Amino acid sequence: MNNKFCDVNIKLIMLLVLLAIGNITHAQKVDLVYTTSSARWVKGKKAVRLTKDKLAKADITVFADSTLQVIDGIGGAFNELGWTAVKELSDEAANEVFDALFSKEGCNFSMGRVPIGASDYALSYYSMDDVPEDFEMRDFNIDRDRFIMIPYLKEAFKRRPDFKLWGSPWTPPAWMKVNEHYSLRAGEMGEGRTGGNKMDPGKEIRTSSTAFKMQKRYLEAYALYFSKFVKAYKEAGTPVFMIQPQNEILYAPNWPACTWFTEDMSYFIGDFLGPKFEADSLDTEIWLGTINSPDPRYVQYALKHKSAKKYIKGVGFQWNGERSIPTISKEFPTIKLMQTENKCGEQENDWTSLERSWKSMVHYFNNGAGSYLYWNMILDETGKSSWGWPQNSMVVIDSESKKVTYNDEFYLFKHLSHFVQPGDHYLKSSAGENHLAFKLQNGSTILLVYNREDKAKTVNIKVGDIAITADLEAVSINTILLN
Structure with missing residues (x-):
């Protein structure tokens, strides 16, 4: 009797084990x-x-x-021409586009970039203070942004209050630059494009110089400019978690731009911008970028600079900067890294664009990047910048027919960002x-x-x-x- 009882118990235990194993397999x-x-x-x-x-x-x-590295965010850039394109739609249709980009059911974007003043996809030249020699920033304002950029940004924050926004200028106010112009190069875009500017060729500044006026009063005023921008955007309900002081720091195009030597940018961050943020008790981070130089020495100098290094929390790379990120990720393993702008193409908006972006994603994540951003999320059917360059976008809105097209790159990013969110980790494979x-x-x-x-x-x-x-x-x- 006892033996039979033991046999029953053993069979019962074995059955429970098998059921448990089955449940584990089923749970996967x-x-x-x-x-x-x-x-x-x-x-x-x-x-x-x-x-x-x-x-x-x-x-x-x-x-x-x-x-491996923690993921900080995936997303894209906000620009004035994106907002004007989406405003061609009815409110209902526009909300469908914003849901597709920012809702949990859509791309679920967690991070975005905003230009501080004019970019090449602004409607025109402008900054937050265009009054010459306003060193005290009495006339600083974000009034233009209140009608264009901030309503656009709020569509993201509305769908996810934890949205992470960062900003970078394409140019300081023109009066702070050596040539006192928003751009650095004269003439048309070339290659049959229209646009460009009417700058006197004598005002051109090429990449072999710093275009900013490196005098103390201008440096102090520019640090104040950034501080007031961060405060104003926070008050407007679109807080900025990080700034990068200059877009494409070694590029001199005929749209808004400003070149900086690494010695000068490091000096500005270490002796003016960082101390100003500290004095104003701002928790907004300062990153070095956006870096478009293939030579890692630009970043190496800044990250070793005696006063700048303590303020620089990360580095953003785009375009040719992809060639320097492998060296930086190895030499500075604790610094945060970002891909700030994917290559924009020539308005192909097809699978070749997806392939180019995929290759870039693999390169950046394999070299320590914790965030990855698209350039223009939304454009009209021309895709043209105000300076004549037609480029790709995730979403195309036809201004005549009001048709909305989601391009291949939209789905590439959705395959990533719909699932991968801040706090997740890249895995070794x-x-x-x-x-x-x-x-x-x-x-x-x-x-x-x-x-x-x-x-x-x-x-x-x-x-x-x-x-x-x-x-x-x-x-x-x-x-x-x-x-």
């Missing part, structure tokens, strides 16, 4: 979403599955416990140019996989001790979510 869930040039954001649960064969050779291996992996705060793992081949293929993936098989469509971007 893997989903896939894919996009091709003709089929966008398609959920293909049957295309991805857990496999029992954990010894199968993996095409991609994700080291699930090897977390096997070498390769066609995948990215992230660990979410809820314990899930996200894997982005690009099938660049013109035929469907099956990929074997290992995430820790879990084996996954995924059937990928030809020329597709895929997000695999392992809960």
Whole structure:
């Protein structure tokens, strides 16, 4: 009798163990979403599955416990021409666009960039204080932004109050510059483009100089300019968590711009901007950027500068700056890094644009970037800047027909940002140019996989001790979510 009782107990225990194992297996869930040039954001649960064969050779291996840099945010840039494009729509249609970009159901963007004054996608030249020699900033104001940029920004904050906004100027007020002009180069854009400016060629400044007036009163006034901008934007309900003092710091185009030698920018940050933020008790961070130089010595000098280094919390890179980020990430492993502006193209707005952005994403995340931003999120059907350059955008709004088109790059970013949020981590994975992996705060793992081949293929993936098989469509971007 006792032996039978023991046998029953053993069988019962074994059954419970088997049930528990079954429940664990059942609890593991893997989903896939894919996009091709003709089929966008398609959920293909049957295309991805857990496999029992954990010894199968993996095409991609994700080291699930090897977390790398924290993610600070994914998003894009706000500009005046984006706002004027979306204002062509009805309120209902405009809200659909804003939901697509900022809501949890859409791209779920967590970070954005705003120009401080005019950019090449402003309606015209302007700054926050265009009164010459107003060193006390008596006439500083954000009145123009209250009617254009701030309503645009508030659409993001409305959908997520924790939205992270940062700002950078393309140019200081013209009276603070050596040539006393918003731009640095005269003439048209070239290559058949229209626009440009009427600057006297004698006022041109090329990249081999600092275009800012490096006198104490101008440096103090410019530090005050940034401080007043941060305070004014906070009061307007669009707080700025970080500023980068100059867009494309070594570029001299014929639209708003200002070049700075690294010695001069470091001096400005270390002896004027940083101390001013400190004196005004601002918690807004100062980053170095945006860096467009392929030579890492620009950043190296600033991060070692005796007074600037304590104020610089991160570095932002764009365009040719991508060539210097590998060196900086190795030499300064604790500094935060960002991709500030993806390459804008020539209004192709097609799959080639997605491929270029994908390649850039892989490069930046593999070299320590914790945030990645698109350039213009929204433009009209011309895509043109006020200075004549037609560029890509995630969303195109036709001013005549009011048709809204979501381009391939919109979906590429959605495949990333819909899932990956601030506080998540980039994950170590096997070498390769066609995948990215992230660990979410809820314990899930996200894997982005690009099938660049013109035929469907099956990929074997290992995430820790879990084996996954995924059937990928030809020329597709895929997000695999392992809960």
